[in-house]
Amino acid sequence: MSRHAPSASRAPSGYRKGGETHARILDAALIEFGLHGYAAATTRQIADRAAVNLPALTYYFGGKEGLYLACAQRIVAGYRDGVGTVAQHVADALAKPLAPGEAAALLQRLMAALARFLLSTGEVAHRTLFVQREIASPGPAFEILYAELWRPGIELAAELIAHARGGMIGEGEARLRAVMMISSLTGLVEGRDIVARAISVGDQADAVIAILEEQIEGIVRPG
Amino acid sequence: MSRHAPSASRAPSGYRKGGETHARILDAALIEFGLHGYAAATTRQIADRAAVNLPALTYYFGGKEGLYLACAQRIVAGYRDGVGTVAQHVADALAKPLAPGEAAALLQRLMAALARFLLSTGEVAHRTLFVQREIASPGPAFEILYAELWRPGIELAAELIAHARGGMIGEGEARLRAVMMISSLTGLVEGRDIVARAISVGDQADAVIAILEEQIEGIVRPG
DNA sequence: ATATATATCTATCACTTGATAGATTTTGGG
DNA sequence: CCCAAAATCTATCAAGTGATAGATATATAT
Numbered sequence: 052m053s054r055h056a057p058s059a060s061r062a063p064s065g066y067r068k069g070g071e072t073h074a075r076i077l078d079a080a081l082i083e084f085g086l087h088g089y090a091a092a093t094t095r096q097i098a099d100r101a102a103v104n105l106p107a108l109t110y111y112f113g114g115k116e117g118l119y120l121a122c123a124q125r126i127v128a129g130y131r132d133g134v135g136t137v138a139q140h141v142a143d144a145l146a147k148p149l150a151p152g153e154a155a156a157l158l159q160r161l162m163a164a165l166a167r168f169l170l171s172t173g174e175v176a177h178r179t180l181f182v183q184r185e186i187a188s189p190g191p192a193f194e195i196l197y198a199e200l201w202r203p204g205i206e207l208a209a210e211l212i213a214h215a216r217g218g219m220i221g222e223g224e225a226r227l228r229a230v231m232m233i234s235s236l237t238g239l240v241e242g243r244d245i246v247a248r249a250i251s252v253g254d255q256a257d258a259v260i261a262i263l264e265e266q267i268e269g270i271v272r273p274g
Numbered sequence: 275m276s277r278h279a280p281s282a283s284r285a286p287s288g289y290r291k292g293g294e295t296h297a298r299i300l301d302a303a304l305i306e307f308g309l310h311g312y313a314a315a316t317t318r319q320i321a322d323r324a325a326v327n328l329p330a331l332t333y334y335f336g337g338k339e340g341l342y343l344a345c346a347q348r349i350v351a352g353y354r355d356g357v358g359t360v361a362q363h364v365a366d367a368l369a370k371p372l373a374p375g376e377a378a379a380l381l382q383r384l385m386a387a388l389a390r391f392l393l394s395t396g397e398v399a400h401r402t403l404f405v406q407r408e409i410a411s412p413g414p415a416f417e418i419l420y421a422e423l424w425r426p427g428i429e430l431a432a433e434l435i436a437h438a439r440g441g442m443i444g445e446g447e448a449r450l451r452a453v454m455m456i457s458s459l460t461g462l463v464e465g466r467d468i469v470a471r472a473i474s475v476g477d478q479a480d481a482v483i484a485i486l487e488e489q490i491e492g493i494v495r496p497g
Numbered sequence: 498a499t500a501t502a503t504a505t506c507t508a509t510c511a512c513t514t515g516a517t518a519g520a521t522t523t524t525g526g527g
Numbered sequence: 528c529c530c531a532a533a534a535t536c537t538a539t540c541a542a543g544t545g546a547t548a549g550a551t552a553t554a555t556a557t
Contacts, residue, residue, distance in 0.1 A: 086411055087313065087411065088311055088313075088314060089314075090310065090311075090313070090314035091311060091312075091313035091314045180410055180411065183410070183464065184407075186464065186465050186468060187403055187406070187464040187465060188309055188310065188403065197468065201465075201468065223473045223481075224481055224485075226469075226473045227462075227469070227473055227478070227481055227482065227485065228485060230461065230462055230465065230469055230473070231458035231459075231461070231462060231482070231485065232458065233461070234457055234458045234459075234460070234461020234462060234464075234465070235454035235455065235457045235458040235461070236454075236457075237457070237461060238453065238454070238456070238457020238458070238460060238461050239450075239453055239454060239457060241406065241409065241410040241457075242409050242410060242424075242453065242457070245409060245420065245424065246449075246450070246453055250446045250449045250450055250453070255450070258446075258447055258450055259450065259454070262447075262450065262451055262454065265492065265496055266489060266492065268492070269488065269489065269491070269492035273488060
């Protein structure tokens with residue numbers, strides 16, 4: 052039947068080399084798409100970075116868009132590894148009644164986990180930029196990232212904020228606060244090089260977490 | 275001598291139509307570059323949006339990059355119109371000794387002005403996205419935007435934060451707080467469509483300003 | 498070892514990109 | 528009205544884009 056490369060994406064098979072190449076291309080794509088965005092990143096740049104030649108991208112991912120979608124799914128998986136445990140813990144706690152103090156403590160834990168994940172060195176910065184780009188001006192991967200990352204994340208934080216205030220807050224304002232709090236982190240990641248250019252703090256993540264904790268205290272105990 | 279269009283950019287001359295076309299192209303470019311970024315935006319899209327044909331871009335701005343730089347300069351000018359007055363007022367106040375309470379009040383005014391400007395309806399969202407993109411992954415206009423917008427803005431906010439805490443705070447932490455506070459606003463603008471999709475608040479700007487004011491109160495009076 | 502699925506490669510396609518040449522029209526001062 | 532400057536247009540170019548055809552090499556099962 053099919054004697055050549057299929058047009059659809061090809062899952063890693065039992066063959067050894069294939070899986071390695073598959074992963075190398077995905078890594079390269081995450082960096083290039085993160086740096087330049089979907090349209091501006093070129094398949095040749097990605098192939099070069101992966102030390103692979105051009106048709107390999109089509110062979111393994113069906114094309115540029117398929118590769119982009121695979122990147123989005125891998126980013127979602129990465130978040131699950133990074134903050135999934137804490138997020139699940141929070142979701143469980145939200146099923147039961149929750150005192151303001153408890154909610155605040157949970158929010159601190161959630162944001163601390165997110166901060167440590169986002170500010171961890173390595174290629175996470177590229178992925179954050181990938182997500183931000185897709186949210187700001189939707190592309191092929193928008194639906195995945197919105198449904199799997201953005202919305203659940205905001206929703207979780209918003210519910211905790213609402214509980215931390217003892218329910219004395221509108222749903223809209225809670226979401227607004229959630230977006231602002233998370234944006235203060237992602238903005239930090241996006242402008243990271245420039246932040247580092249002008250800011251010297253021993254451990255940036257620790258400093259950020261301390262600031263967030265203070266901010267969350269202020270939410271529980273307003274005025 | 276020069277019998278045809280020059281290769282460098284052409285300032286609006288005394289002629290009537292020329293100035294109008296010049297402005298129309300710039301407006302279209304701000305939207306297209308803001309939506310898609312430098313590399314992904316095409317000169318044909320810009321020309322179409324401006325109801326002009328392709329060579330007009332080269333005629334008036336010397337080419338794609340010249341047009342991009344002109345956009346950056348116009349964005350800077352827009353910020354001066356929007357928050358320049360308040361920023362100047364703050365800069366003057368910082369020249370003299372400043373009590374923590376006064377600094378906090380000034381910071382509230384500065385952030386309120388920035389919030390109203392950023393959340394004002396219209397094409398401002400595109401411009402904010404333009405700036406964020408250029409900061410996150412530097413392109414031709416990076417130096418302009420960094421030197422004229424990003425750095426001065428962070429610096430101003432950071433100094434106010436430091437004074438609001440009575441100087442009991444490191445320079446690095448003050449800048450970190452400044453970046454986070456401003457990012458919480460820009461992040462709101464970037465994801466605006468999605469925020470609106472999930473959030474309903476009467477006047478979004480007023481709600482945001484109230485949140486920022488509470489946050490600033492927490493800075494003056496920590497722990 | 499041999500056959501077959503899998504993987505990699507070279508060469509090339511059709512298309513879009515930004516830019517320019519050069520002709521043509523419009524503008525506004527004399 | 529006339530004419531030079533300014534503005535606009537059509538047609539085209541060279542370079543780069545994503546994708547594919549089809550040949551070749553490699554790996555694994557039997």
